[in-house]
Amino acid sequence: MELEEMAHKQALSLSPQTLRSVPFIELRQSPASDRVAYFIAHDLRHHLSTVYANAELMCNKHYVQSEREEMLDDIKGAVACMTEVLESLLVHSRTGCLLQLRLEPLKLIIEKATQMVRSHPDADRVEFIHENMPLVEVSADSTWLCSAIFNLLLNACQAVQLSSDLKKVSVTCHQGPNDVYIRIIDNGPGVPVTIQKSLFQPFVSLRLRKGTGLGLAIVNSIVREHGGEVSLEESRPGNTCFVVRLPRPDTFKTIAHVPEAIF
Secondary structure, three states: OHHHHHHHHHHHOOOOHHHHHOOHHHHHHOOHHHHHHHHHHHHHHHHHHHHHHHHHHHOOOOOOHHHHHHHHHHHHHHHHHHHHHHHHHHHHHHHOOOEEOEEEEHHHHHHHHHHHHHOOHHHOOEEEEEEOOOOOEEEEOHHHHHHHHHHHHHHHHHHHOOOOOOEEEEEEEEEOOOEEEEEEEEOOOOOOHHHHOOOOOOOOOOOOOOOOOOHHHHHHHHHHHOOOEEEEEEEEOOEEEEEEEEEOHHHOOOOEEOOOOOO
């Protein structure tokens, strides 16, 4: 257990402090390619946390072979995710388009994001609950929509780590006449009222959480580029709910999207 805690702390220390040192106004005025770089650096940091933590744990002789193989699978999964992110960067450099939209099954994207976050050190001892997962397709870039859901799930995991109760994160999904709604609910202490209105701005985060404060700002950008919106629906001790609204495919064109701004 001591090695697990040490690996956890070392993984979380992989924070790109240079991101915090760049003024917000400079981020907004920087070229699109630079903003995409910030975007991708944030995602790579979290996948590297998974790789680092599992690599440390694999060195512990306490674990049996089957457990080490599971850790290796987590590392392979993180590497695959990083490869997808880097491939999207190559596409952006060639075409100027960050998102390549096509019809994708939302259930599979949510399941992939959940599997990604399970491997992260911040998901330790967190129970994930999936409810109401209809077989619905959305017009999406699966890599980046998965990233947005991953960041919301990771945010929820970080929140429940501050709670002494059983740590639970729930994901629900349902269809409306024109939109699809994804809700991510955690039983953490809630979001302070003082930051709720600025929650989706860059560098806004709880003091007790490590990170760059870019996660929710990136989620907001990705969801907007998909023609939707993300909001904090409710927050009180024991029940915080973020909701993502995405348009149904017949109301949103399936085209390559050129983002005007990441933040």
